[in-house]
Amino acid sequence: MEIKFKYLLITFLILVNTIAGFSQNTKPDGWYQFRGPNRDGISTESLSGINWSETKPELVWKKELGSGFAELTISDGIIYTMTSEIVDSITGFEYVAAFDENTGNELWRSQVDSIYFDVDGWGNGSRSTPIIDENQIYSFSGHGKLSANSLKDGTLNWQIDFVEEFGTTTPRWGFASSPTIVDDVLIMEVGGTDSRAFMGFNKKDGSINWSSENGNASHDSPLAATIDGKEQIIFANGRKLFSFTSTGDTLWTYNMPFGSLTAIPILIDKNKIFLSGVRTPGFIIIEINGNTATEVLNGNSMKNDFSSCVYRNGYIYGYHVAALRCVSVETGEVSWTKRGFGKGSLIMVDDKLLVLSDKGKLAVVKATPDAYTELISFQAIEGKSWTAPSFNNGKVFVRNLTEMACYNLK
């Protein structure tokens, strides 16, 4: 009788816990948003126990994919990303699309906008990475349409045209900011008129929760992080840094010595933020104490263009323009520099950097300040590759403007 009661109690507790879990904002598993689970370019998976000298990466699949720069977001065995189709020199469409993680086969696609044609020839299609939520995927087109599609079959549930609705001016090279979700609020850099630079939307129906501040749409994506126990969304817009709660209250602002950042702000330690751009100074590190931001370091040893860094144990790893570097966040000194990756991208899995060159060469490199130590490298994909890799279930996923591929590293 006592045993039976014990089992009943455990079952009841599990049930309650499960129901409570579902009623809260359950974050999806996997590489479900821009820069991975925590928007920091770091996978929560492991790459340990691999004998790299004997490892040969296995191509799981390679598929054609329309033009676009969106990362491949992955959850529950499905890849979601943005793709496009060109009809003729002035006509085409942007899609949010789903693919089977194991085969790369397309499951569905849904048209969300006309294609963004890049006048400078950098590449057409969406620049923003969608975010996967419980039932919907949220995407942002190159022309500035925020869309919510059903994860199941791609049905378009709602859509907002930022240019039409909020008077947003399309930035040169198109809209590029990637959405984030905090406390069930879908948060976007909008760049609209009348204090609608940043906005929170009801993710279910797209209705407006809040809007705040003035500023144009940029190419940067917001960081969502917990600092001093407060979950906050941090935007780098123009020459200013803004921190908001998920309800749109301003926590703090900071005037940066540079502007027009493209690389996402990075949380280092518990209350410091690393910001980098291609001008001088190349980077700053600010410390947040009691809603006050103070610069603690700046330097020119890291100048990010469009590619974001990763942080590990006191060191930033990233692209100083076109040179891969490891830089101390204490001193700003360069630990090592490696050329040859062009203006590539990188993520981190465990204590390994997954470095993708701008021509599709993928290298696994030790994330250590001691020296540049390459464990393995191979040509993963051909041609201009400006989109950072994604990592899920032990596999690395890469894309460029014409195709995507999946490799098993183990």
Next chain:
Amino acid sequence: MKQITKYTLTSLLLIVALITNAQTVDEIITRHRNAHGELKKWDQVESMKITGRFTAFSVEDDFFAIKTKDGKYYSELKLGQFDVIEAFNGETGWTIDPWQEFTFPRELNKSEQNVFLQKAEFFTPFYNYKENGCEVELIGKQVVDGIDVYAIKLIRTNGHTETWYLDANTYLEYKRESRWVDFAYGVPAETYFDDFREIDGLIIPFLTEKTFWQRDRVLQIENIEFNVDVDENVFTMPKSAEIEKLAFLIGNWGVRVNAWSGRANRWYKADSTSSTIDYIATNLIQEKISFIDFFVQSNITNFGYSSSESKYFSTTYSGFSSEIMMMNGVFTDSTFVLNNVKIGCDTSQASIQIKATYSNITEDSFTLGIEQSGDNGKSWNPWVQLIYGRMKE
């Protein structure tokens, strides 16, 4: 006394040690030049043809360049979506760079000339730096990207300075800091040299990576041929295709001036004169002519082409009335027709219309007919006719 001797000896030893360890800038440069191969072999190189792959904006494409010993340079490359041509004769040069939003050739500015001095070199400026009038200073031994290097300041004859970092072990160049250009605007740049290979006993960096602002340019050489035939014409700046169509105007001309008699309804000879028409700039042609059409007319006419409006323009300055007449028009079917326009930003048609038609164009002659219209171009009345015949040399 013993102690003094001890100190003297120690000091002497230190000095000797410093002398033997410290190299002069000339010694370092000599080693640097030797690291690039035998000097007498370099002396035999008159020209080189380079083919390879050039990467800009992360896109790789073919690259072709010619360099000559006397500092000339010509290259064809792809910069993003556009084909770019560059040429330098050792002092001045030209480029066709559609990134500047026009496709006709233009002259290099001063900042670009300094860049092309660098591009034209056979890889190292220290090869004949003294003969070329350059000065050098040893900055010292440093560590760059974990590599021991000698930093040397190079001062060119144009006053521009560069810092070269030579690998302290190989004496080959590792890095250069110099002025470069981004869309014709002067910017600081860093250049890195790698993949040194031997060809015919000469050591050459096959990989060059250059960064300036956020730009990244990589040249991977695939092949080098020495002492190739060089077509000197490539260093001469070509005219724009549109201005080239007006080449028939160029020359020294004898000109018969006919005036129209409305009463007699025929042309009558008003004057015989001469005219000189020549390029005053690559894309600008000028005519100077004086003739009598009742009054003495002394005119200077400039011909140009507006790529933004896809039309030819002419401005005629009258030495008789001190007025300016502007015309625009097109060249079609071997006939060049210009109509007068209002002067100013508004180039709509003027109320009194004048039309200049260049026709009967041959190698040695053409006819300029000038007509007037009082009804907005519905009907035209002949006014003056100038028949040009090329004067013998």
